[in-house]
Amino acid sequence: MSYATARLPREKVFRDPVHNYIYVQHQVILDLINTREFQRLRRIKQLGTASLIFHGAEHSRFTHSLGVYEVTRQICDNFQRNYPMEIPGDGGWDDRYRLTALCAALLHDIGHGPYSHTFEHIFHTDHEAITAEILTSPTTEVNQVLRRVSPTFPEEVASVIQKTHPNPQVVQMISSQIDADRMDYLLRDAYFTGTEYGTFDITRILRVMRPYKDGIAFAMNGMHAVEDYIISRFQMYQQVYFHPVSRSMEVILDHLLARANELYQNGNEDESFVPHLLLPFFNHKFDLKDYLNLDDGVLTTYFIHWRDSDDEILADLAHRFLDRKPLKSAIFSEETQDLIPxxxxxxxxxxxxxxxYTATDNSYDLPYDDAYDPRVTHPLTQIELQEPDGSLRELSTVSDLVNAIRGKFSGDQRFFFPKEMLSPDSHDPELFQPIYDEFKQYIQNNQLIQPKETDHHDH
Known part of the structure; x- marks a missing residue:
């Protein structure tokens, strides 16, 4: 028996609050889970700064990656049992791609850095490109495991994540408008944030999924389960992923790293300041080893040191981030953006x-995009519903609910500013009181909108 087909003598299971059990049946999957690079994901939070608003959101990219693997395993089982390929090109599932799909699902997020999106913005890294490098670099344990399957297997798995794999069914399992990645993170994030509106009937969706020649479709009688998923995703973006306080903490984190970078570039030699593991990124000369040395805990340790920095801005931003002192924000539009200066x-x-201490930020999401554009580098496919005769209909042409939100961006633009501008507290209230009064009056008179703080997580 080859390593590629080697099954464990007895399947391993991981207890999971979302999927109950995660079943590991292949030796290669267990070996990948035990690699240094994959274990690092235990130390990176899935939702980053959102855990400062939703206190239960302490789950990691490790748990999410296992979940995506499990959803993909269930899809493969369903396809092989009910829609196996009988002759090449008939649109059925070719189970020879099972291990490729499972490995891509497990490893799809392995290139994420600490506080991933903020880190990427400051240091211009690309987690998808780094994921591909981790898979294909002979220096990683992940690559060594994958090469035991075949010399070309690391590149094959990477091609799924890069959306260049020749089998569209495998690509769409991992990356499409309704894929294993999104299904797991919506359910997992809803569970750990305690937000019930993020849930949907994944059992039904997996039941009505089926392969066809150009990818994956859903049985017409499963339309309402797919609608439910689309609405759940919309709700999660509005209530969790775009939460204004989470975005405020991201702004502080962004500015904290930017200040540290500026101080380093200006020759700050204070030994208590120097973040040795970040220096390769400050110098724009990092390699894969430098990147894999970082996780949320490394950055947090530096922030603790910086809280006592001689630089007042660095120390204050570190305090605001570590001790959860968010900026306030106001919504602005094209009509009111001229007020910001x-x-x-x-x-x-x-x-x-x-x-x-100020920033503008816009967060927008497209709940469902029916405008498939092949000219885009990696276009997301439309969601196709399959009639009993095999014909396909795009989701929004059948669903009035989805048609109502298709192509419509949702979200807002916000201006972030220090809370002291509204409630000065210890920030010299007597000296600056006229300025504070003018600031508040200016916002009120010009109808800039401040968020209402009614929910338990709207601090």
Whole structure:
């Protein structure tokens, strides 16, 4: 028996709050889980700063990656049992691709860095490109495991994540508008944040999935389960992923790393400041080993040191992040964005460095995109519903509910500023009171909208 087909003598299971059990049947999957690079994902939170708002959201990219693997395993089982390929090109499932799909599902997030999206923005890294490098670099344990399957297997698995694999069914399992990745993170994030509106009937969706020549479709009688998934995703983006306080903490994190980078570039030689594991990124000369040395805990340790820095801005931003002191925000639009320069002037007059204490941020999501555009580098496929005669219909042409939201972006633009501008507390209230009063009046008179703080997580 080859390593590629080697099954464990007895399947291993991981207890999981979302899927109950995660079943590991292949030796290669167990070996990948035990690699250094995959174990590192235990130390990176799935939701980053959102855990500062939803206190239960302490789950990691490790748990999510196992979940995506499990959903993919169930899809493969369903396809092989009910829709196996009988002759090449008939649109059925070719089970020779099972291990490729399972490994791609397990490893799809292995290139994420600490506080991933903020880190990427500051240091211009690309987690998908780094994922491919981890898979294909002979220096990694992951690559060594994959090469035991075949010399070309690392590149094959990487091609699924890069969306260049020739089998569209395998690609769409991992990356499409309704895939194993999204299904797991929606259910997992809903569970750990305690937000019931993120749930949907995954059992039904997996039941109505089926392969066809150009990818994956869903039985017409499963349309309502797919609708439920689309609406759940929409709700999660509005209530969790775009939460204004989470975005505020991301702004602070972004500015904290930017300040540290600026101090280093300006020659700060204070030994208590120097973040040795970040220096390759400050110098724009990092390699894969440098990247894999980082996780959330490494950054948090540096933030603890920086809280006592001689640089007032660095110390204050570290305090705000570690001790959860978010910025306030106001929604603005194209009609009101011209008001922001004056607000910044008032904030500067109150003694704040506007480069580090103000920001604009827009968060938008497209709940469902029916405008498939093959000219895009990696277009997301439409969701296809399959009639009993085998013909396909795009989801929004059948579902009035999805048609109502198709192609419509949801989200907002926010201007972030220090909370002290609204409630000065210890920030010299007497000296700057006229400025604070003008700031508040300016926001109210010009109808900039501040979020209402009604829910238990809207601190």
């Amino acid at each position: 004056h607000l910044r002037e008032l904030i500067a007059s109150a003694g704040f460095n506007i480069d580090y």
